[in-house]
Amino acid sequence: MFFKLSSFALIAVEAIEVSVEVHICSGLPSFTIVGLPDKAVNESRQRVRAAIKNSGFKFPVKKIIINLSPADIRKEGAIYDLPIAVAILAASQQIESKAIEVIKNCSFIGELSLDGQLRPVRGIISMAEEAMKTKKKYFFMPIENLKQAEMVKKTANAGAFNLNGVINMAANEKIICSQLHNIELLHKGEDKKNELDYCLDFSEVKGQLKAKRAVEIAAAGMHHIMMVGPPGTGKSMIAQRLITILPNLTTGESIEVTKIHCLTKEFDGLLIKKRPFRNPHHTISRASLTGGGISPKPGEISLAHRGVLFLDEFNQFPKKLIEDLRQPLENKNITISRNNLHYKFPCSFMLVIAANPCNCGYYGDKKRSCRCSAAEISRYWNSISGPIMDRIDIRIEVPSLDNKDIIASPESESSAKIRQRVINCHKIQAERYKNSYCKYNSEAGINYINSWISPETGIKKLLLKMIEKYNLSGRAVSGLVKITRTIADLENCRNIKTSHLLEALNYRTGQIALY
Numbered sequence: 001m002f003f004k005l006s007s008f009a010l011i012a013v014e015a016i017e018v019s020v021e022v023h024i025c026s027g028l029p030s031f032t033i034v035g036l037p038d039k040a041v042n043e044s045r046q047r048v049r050a051a052i053k054n055s056g057f058k059f060p061v062k063k064i065i066i067n068l069s070p071a072d073i074r075k076e077g078a079i080y081d082l083p084i085a086v087a088i089l090a091a092s093q094q095i096e097s098k099a100i101e102v103i104k105n106c107s108f109i110g111e112l113s114l115d116g117q118l119r120p121v122r123g124i125i126s127m128a129e130e131a132m133k134t135k136k137k138y139f140f141m142p143i144e145n146l147k148q149a150e151m152v153k154k155t156a157n158a159g160a161f162n163l164n165g166v167i168n169m170a171a172n173e174k175i176i177c178s179q180l181h182n183i184e185l186l187h188k189g190e191d192k193k194n195e196l197d198y199c200l201d202f203s204e205v206k207g208q209l210k211a212k213r214a215v216e217i218a219a220a221g222m223h224h225i226m227m228v229g230p231p232g233t234g235k236s237m238i239a240q241r242l243i244t245i246l247p248n249l250t251t252g253e254s255i256e257v258t259k260i261h262c263l264t265k266e267f268d269g270l271l272i273k274k275r276p277f278r279n280p281h282h283t284i285s286r287a288s289l290t291g292g293g294i295s296p297k298p299g300e301i302s303l304a305h306r307g308v309l310f311l312d313e314f315n316q317f318p319k320k321l322i323e324d325l326r327q328p329l330e331n332k333n334i335t336i337s338r339n340n341l342h343y344k345f346p347c348s349f350m351l352v353i354a355a356n357p358c359n360c361g362y363y364g365d366k367k368r369s370c371r372c373s374a375a376e377i378s379r380y381w382n383s384i385s386g387p388i389m390d391r392i393d394i395r396i397e398v399p400s401l402d403n404k405d406i407i408a409s410p411e412s413e414s415s416a417k418i419r420q421r422v423i424n425c426h427k428i429q430a431e432r433y434k435n436s437y438c439k440y441n442s443e444a445g446i447n448y449i450n451s452w453i454s455p456e457t458g459i460k461k462l463l464l465k466m467i468e469k470y471n472l473s474g475r476a477v478s479g480l481v482k483i484t485r486t487i488a489d490l491e492n493c494r495n496i497k498t499s500h501l502l503e504a505l506n507y508r509t510g511q512i513a514l515y
């Protein structure tokens with residue numbers, strides 16, 4: 001007796017359809033699973049046997065062969081328990097024929113406990129998307145996964161508590177329909193909650209007006225930014241508040257981000273609506289930063305997708321680790337190869353780095369004197385600068401606060417107010433790049449950059465002077481023009497002016513940029 005049903009495997013954040021085939025024949029009783037399964041899938045034999053018995057069915061005392069195809073993709077985890085159990089029950093004719101007709105046109109995923117209860121699995125959003133593409137009638141899953149799967153709308157997802165629940169639902173489609181109706185109500189209630197509470201606000205940052213302005217420009221054009229200053233001047237505070245001035249994630253972006261986060265253990269099962277802020281320590285391993293493992297999992301750079309990756313104490317990060325960021329920064333995704341398969345994780349993030357100006361931390365400080373020698377300072381900066389620094393458009397100093405600012409400084413602007421300007425700027429860019437591969441000024445190609453430098457306004461002349469005076473490289477110049485464009489956008493100016501270019505120059509030259 002043969003039976004086949006549909007399930008899914010995950011490759012990075014993409015799901016592909018896997019068919020679970022069962023063949024039951026007479027012979028010495030045995031239970032084999034083939035098709036490149038990992039250890040957890042093989043252990044599923046014990047769970048399936050117990051779950052079938054404890055759900056009131058009979059486990060066939062025959063030769064049972066399960067094949068998971070295509071065979072060249074590694075199947076991992078206990079997610080095939082449910083499809084295997086249902087396929088065995090169908091092949092051994094323990095399900096009524098009406099239910100079998102439904103099952104043939106459905107997909108299944110779920111881990112079984114020994115008593116037949118269903119346990120949630122990871123990566124359900126990608127699977128639900130694929131289920132929608134393959135046009136299956138229903139996608140059966142553990143009830144705890146249902147809410148995540150419903151993030152992908154217009155699907156017919158059916159959540160069950162246990163194996164019996166799945167069989168009953170297939171036999172009586174009315175149960176599924178009533179559930180689908182409930183889900184619709186659930187979504188209606190959720191959409192009303194629009195305002196996100198980050199528990200942080202820019203008004204809490206005292207002084208540092210220049211740094212705040214630079215961060216606003218960075219957020220407006222999604223430019224990478226570096227902050228240099230002595231310890232305790234608020235660099236981390238500013239970085240943490242950056243996500244509060246960025247526009248909310250769109251629904252599509254939310255799903256994109258949730259798809260990555262639902263592959264991790266920390267995921268709480270809810271749609272992610274806040275922009276991620278990731279702050280890895282400098283002792284982080286390579287696999288944790290960029291992603292990896294035997295079956296690759298997303299690293300910090302992918303978990304920061306559509307948000308901010310903040311590297312504090314930047315000079316403490318091993319140089320090799322920083323080098324690894326180069327390609328992902330350029331491509332906005334990272335590909336990890338394992339067993340002839342390519343796992344591609346998106347990683348479009350805003351890089352924010354903070355560093356001390358020297359080893360002791362007080363070079364250039366107004367209050368304390370630096371203990372480092374000139375050679376030490378130069379060595380320190382050599383260790384930091386390199387190919388990655390080229391990709392940082394904005395570099396600013398965050399100096400110690402004036403004494404008067406520490407006690408009482410005038411009320412600063414709230415995040416909500418700054419965010420409004422950033423949102424306007426993003427809208428301008430969305431219009432500008434609507435037919436282009438890029439989304440933000442920071443990603444603009446050379447054609448755009450050239451079109452912004454018009455000879456009539458004198459911008460070109462000024463730019464040439466700057467190149468000569470500061471010995472700017474080609475990449476530095478394009479960075480400079482991109483920031484200039486963002487500053488002009490913040491003022492809603494169609495053409496860039498010399499005043500914009502002069503402000504932009506502040507973020508490329510000065511003490512820090514000399515290194």
Ligand SMILES: [Zn+2]
Pocket residue numbers: 358359360361362363370371372
């Ligand atoms: Zn020093």
